Each structure stands twice: as C-alpha cells, then as structure tokens.
Amino acid sequence: MAQLEIDRVSLAYPNAREKSTFLALDSIDLGVERGEFVTVVGPSGCGKSSLLMLIAALLRPTGGSIRLNGKPVVAPGPDRALVFQDFALLPWRTVLKNVELGLELRRVPAAERETIARKYIAMVGLREFERHFPHQLSGGMRQRVGIARALSVGPEVLLMDEPFGALDAQIRQVMGVELLKIWERDRKTIVFITHDIDEAVFLGDRVIVMSASPGRVLEIIPVDLPRPRPHHLRGHPDFVAYRERIWDLLEEQVRSSLHWQSSDDVPPLVGV
Amino acid sequence: MRFSRRLVIGTASVAAFLMVWQFVGQREIVRSDLISYPTEVFATFAHLTATGELGTNAAVTLQEFIEGFVPSIVLGVIFGVVLALVKPVRELLDPLLTAIYTAPVIAFIPILVVWFGVGTYSKVVIVFISAIFPIMINTRVGVSEVAEPWLRAVRSFGADQLQIVTKAILPGSMPAIMAGIRLGLGRAIVGLIAAEMYVSISGIGRMIQVYSSAARAAEIIVLVVVIAVFGYVCVTLLRGAENRMGTWRSDLE
Numbered sequence: 451m452a453q454l455e456i457d458r459v460s461l462a463y464p465n466a467r468e469k470s471t472f473l474a475l476d477s478i479d480l481g482v483e484r485g486e487f488v489t490v491v492g493p494s495g496c497g498k499s500s501l502l503m504l505i506a507a508l509l510r511p512t513g514g515s516i517r518l519n520g521k522p523v524v525a526p527g528p529d530r531a532l533v534f535q536d537f538a539l540l541p542w543r544t545v546l547k548n549v550e551l552g553l554e555l556r557r558v559p560a561a562e563r564e565t566i567a568r569k570y571i572a573m574v575g576l577r578e579f580e581r582h583f584p585h586q587l588s589g590g591m592r593q594r595v596g597i598a599r600a601l602s603v604g605p606e607v608l609l610m611d612e613p614f615g616a617l618d619a620q621i622r623q624v625m626g627v628e629l630l631k632i633w634e635r636d637r638k639t640i641v642f643i644t645h646d647i648d649e650a651v652f653l654g655d656r657v658i659v660m661s662a663s664p665g666r667v668l669e670i671i672p673v674d675l676p677r678p679r680p681h682h683l684r685g686h687p688d689f690v691a692y693r694e695r696i697w698d699l700l701e702e703q704v705r706s707s708l709h710w711q712s713s714d715d716v717p718p719l720v721g722v
Numbered sequence: 723m724r725f726s727r728r729l730v731i732g733t734a735s736v737a738a739f740l741m742v743w744q745f746v747g748q749r750e751i752v753r754s755d756l757i758s759y760p761t762e763v764f765a766t767f768a769h770l771t772a773t774g775e776l777g778t779n780a781a782v783t784l785q786e787f788i789e790g791f792v793p794s795i796v797l798g799v800i801f802g803v804v805l806a807l808v809k810p811v812r813e814l815l816d817p818l819l820t821a822i823y824t825a826p827v828i829a830f831i832p833i834l835v836v837w838f839g840v841g842t843y844s845k846v847v848i849v850f851i852s853a854i855f856p857i858m859i860n861t862r863v864g865v866s867e868v869a870e871p872w873l874r875a876v877r878s879f880g881a882d883q884l885q886i887v888t889k890a891i892l893p894g895s896m897p898a899i900m901a902g903i904r905l906g907l908g909r910a911i912v913g914l915i916a917a918e919m920y921v922s923i924s925g926i927g928r929m930i931q932v933y934s935s936a937a938r939a940a941e942i943i944v945l946v947v948v949i950a951v952f953g954y955v956c957v958t959l960l961r962g963a964e965n966r967m968g969t970w971r972s973d974l975e
Contacts, residue, residue, distance in 0.1 A: 538871035
C-alpha cells in the first residue's frame with residue numbers, strides 16, 4: 451500500500467455566471483510511496499496546484515478520496531507541509547521567527563522551537579541570516595526560508611507548489627541540486643509541482659504528466675536515472691530522451707490550453 | 723553627520739525664534755500683555771507649577787484622556803476586525819459609522835454634557851468617541867488588505883480561527899492600526915480640550931477658558947505648550963512601540 455493514496459479524486463468549482471460547474475480535476479488516481487520524490491508537470495491551468503491543495507486539505511475534493519498512511523485526509527495536519535511559489539513568508543517576522551511559525555502554531559515551547567528552527571536554518575545555509583527580515587533576502591534565500599519552515603514541523607510528506615517558479619533560471623538549477631541533497635539525507639516523501647519539464651525529470655523518481663483542463667493523469671513516467679544526480683546529467687542522452695518524451699505528451703495539451711485561453715473565458719487585453 | 727547637522731539647524735531656528743519673541747515682547751514693540759515673552763512664560767510656568775494649579779488640573783485631564791483612550795484602542799481594534807471579517811455586520815453598520823465618523827465630534831459635546839454631566843465622565847466619553855472611529859476604520863481597512871499568502875501560510879500549518887487572527891491578521895494590519903491610533907490620538911486631544919473649555923470643573927481646557935476670559939496671554943501660552951508637549955510625547959511613545967513590534971512596514975513587501 452502506498453503511503454499517499456489519491457483515489458479517483460475530482461474537483462469542481464461552481465460557476466455562478468453560467469450556472470454550471472467548472473471541472474478542474476477529473477478522476478485523479480495516484481499512489482506515492484514512502485520516501486519517493488514525485489514530480490507533477492502539466493500546462494498552466496491544468497489544476498496541478500489544486501491537486502496539491504487537496505493533499506494539504508486546504509481544499510476539499512468534490513469526488514474521490516485521499517489517504518495518508520491509510521487514514522483519510524480531512525484537515526491540514528503535522529504530517530504534511532507546504533512550500534509555495536510566492537514563498538508566503540510573514541514580512542514582520544525575522545528568518546528565525548518565520549521558520550518557527552509552524553511549531554508556534556502547534557504550541558511547541560519557545561526554547562524547543564528555537565532549537566529546531568536553528569537546525570533547519572543551518573541546513574538550508576542561512577545561519578548568518580536568522581535575524582534578517584524577508585525583504586532583506588534574495589528570492590532564492592527566501593525560498594530556503596520557506597523550505598526550512600516546512601521541514602521544521604517534521605512532516606512525512608513535503609508538498610511543493612512550483613517552489614522555484616519565481617526564481618531565475620540559474621538559481622533554479624542550484625536550488626534543485628540543493629533540494630536533492632536535503633532529500634537524500636532524510637528521504638522525506640515529496641510531491642513537487644512544476645511546469646518545467648527539465649526540473650521534473652532532474653528531480654523526480656517518477657514524473658506525473660497531466661493533461662490540459664480538466665486535469666487528468668496523462669501518463670506516469672518512471673525516471674530511471676542514477677542518484678545522486680549531478681548537474682551535468684541534463685546533457686545525458688537518457689535525460690534528453692525523457693525530456694523529449696514528456697514534451698511530446700505535453701505539446702498537444704499546451705496547444706489545447708492555448709485554444710481554451712483564446713476563447714472568451716479570458717478578458718481581452720485593454721489598451722495595448 | 724547628517725543627524726547632528728539637523729540638530730544644529732533645528733536648535734538654531736528655535737533659539738532665533740525665542741530671541742526675536744523675547745525682544746519684541748519685552749521692548750513692547752508689540753503689546754506684551756497680548757503676546758507675552760519667553761522669560762515671562764517660563765516664570766508663569768514655574769508659578770503655576772509651584773502653586774500646584776497646573777499639576778492638579780493636568781492630572782485630571784490626563785486621567786480623562788487615559789480612561790477614554792485605552793478602551794478606544796482595545797474596542798476600536800476588536801470592532802474593526804469584526805467589521806472587516808463579518809460581512810452582515812459591515813453591511814448593517816457601514817452607513818451609520820461613516821456618518822458618525824465624518825461628523826465633527828465637537829458638535830456632540832453639548833448633548834454629551836447633558837447626558838454625562840459637567841464632570842469628568844462627559845470628557846472620558848468624548849475622548850472615547852473621538853478616538854475609536856479612526857482606530858476602528860483604519861483597522862477595518864488594514865484587515866481587509868491583509869495579503870492572501872500570509873493567511874495561506876498559517877492555514878497550511880493547521881492554524882485555528884483565533885491563531886489566524888493573532889498570527890496573521892493582526893500583525894499584518896499593524897501598520898494601518900498604528901496609523902489609526904495616531905489619528906485617534908490627535909482627535910482625542912482636540913475633543914478633550916474643547917469639551918473642558920465648553921464646560922467643566924477642572925482640567926487644562928478649563929484653565930485655558932478661565933485665563934482667556936481674564937485675557938492672560940502668558941498662562942494661555944503655558945497651557946498650549948503643555949498640550950503640545952503631551953501630544954509630542956504620546957506620538958514618540960507610539961513610534962517606540964511600533965519599532966519594538968518590528969521593522970515591518972507595508973511598503974517593504
């Protein structure tokens with residue numbers, strides 16, 4: 451039995467204007483093993499972030515069920531922690547206080563949470579910055595705070611929603627390598643959402659390829675590349691083959707999502 | 723050193739002003755019973771202090787201020803949060819609150835004196851209603867502008883409703899709340915002095931009223947300066963509290 455079981459999960463939003471429902475996710479089936487690094491790619495708007503919010507229980511599925519260690523997921527819990535694309539740090543808190551947030555909300559005593567937070571701040575290489583505020587840090591450093599904050603609560607599953615999406619291309623690659631180092635140390639289960647095919651192949655044990663809206667699992671591709679994965683793996687013929695294969699699957703989906711976006715669902719650009 | 727430069731220029735301008743005032747007043751270039759002059763003002767201050775008249779009246783005014791202002795902060799913030807978060811309450815009360823907020827509080831003084839008497843109660847009430855509206859309305863705006871990622875962050879760690887308010891909403895709207903408190907402070911001082919001047923038994927405003935009917939410029943100037951210094955001290959204390967709560971400002975995000 452997989453650690454995380456996603457069983458025929460659907461998500462529909464009511465659309466008040468058209469008195470209909472908008473289907474964001476359609477019958478997603480997925481099992482994630484303990485310690486596995488799963489990446490999810492799909493075109494924009496395919497509902498891949500919604501899938502993560504469902505696992506976090508910040509959203510409720512309209513159909514199907516999600517189980518963690520055999521128990522249904524109904525509310526946010528200490529067994530899962532999120533890392534967001536926009537970092538979602540609290541600007542009035544220092545790095546240390548931001549990393550303590552999850553522990554504080556779970557009423558961990560002050561001295562204990564400080565010790566734990568320091569450990570993870572050191573792990574992401576921000577030891578000298580624990581008294582800094584988020585606005586004093588670069589994007590890459592802010593996301594390290596986000597990762598330390600998520601790890602500090604000791605989750606079984608790390609849910610990452612395009613965590614490097616707001617970073618520039620070079621920082622992204624460096625962060626990917628660093629994330630793998632952290633993961634190889636304690637082998638937490640990771641579900642990692644991205645729209646970057648290279649990133650998905652480089653990081654994942656398996657790549658879940660999703661269709662354009664409504665989101666379905668198009669194909670699950672096991673990535674049989676050795677670990678630890680060095681940076682130059684991206685040029686290896688096997689890596690390139692995975693990338694080509696996923697791109698072939700996605701190209702049609704991206705075209706169809708473009709078509710969808712050009713319909714009157716999207717307001718016209720004004721003043722261009 | 724820019725700071726010391728600013729200090730030098732500031733001190734020089736104040737000193738120059740006092741010297742010109744002293745000269746014009748003492749030499750009777752302008753009638754000194756109308757504008758007085760610094761040494762006379764200082765002597766008057768010393769006299770009013772020595773007789774205990776200033777201290778007794780200032781204590782009354784200060785007590786009225788504190789008894790009205792502290793509840794206005796507590797309730798203003800609570801009501802502001804409720805207004806921002808509970809839509810039916812907001813829809814019900816918005817027109818009424820806006821009407822009261824835009825009306826000059828001074829216009830309410832006579833009726834409040836009828837209701838609460840000429841003593842300190844009516845002054846406490848004036849301070850309270852002068853300050854609570856700007857605090858409440860600023861809190862409301864601040865809360866409704868709390869950024870979605872902050873809420874998402876605390877929710878993702880399983881925060882309960884109270885924790886969402888204390889860990890994300892209140893700190894996130896603190897700059898707006900502090901701006902409301904500063905605004906309320908100014909309005910409260912105006913309302914309080916005006917109410918004491920309108921009718922009262924004691925207080926700084928009462929003293930101003932008494933000395934103005936005797937056309938005593940030096941005493942009035944002493945009292946105005948006392949009020950100004952009090953306002954300055956309050957603003958400085960607020961700024962200190964703000965800095966202690968963290969260097970967070972909304973323009974940094």
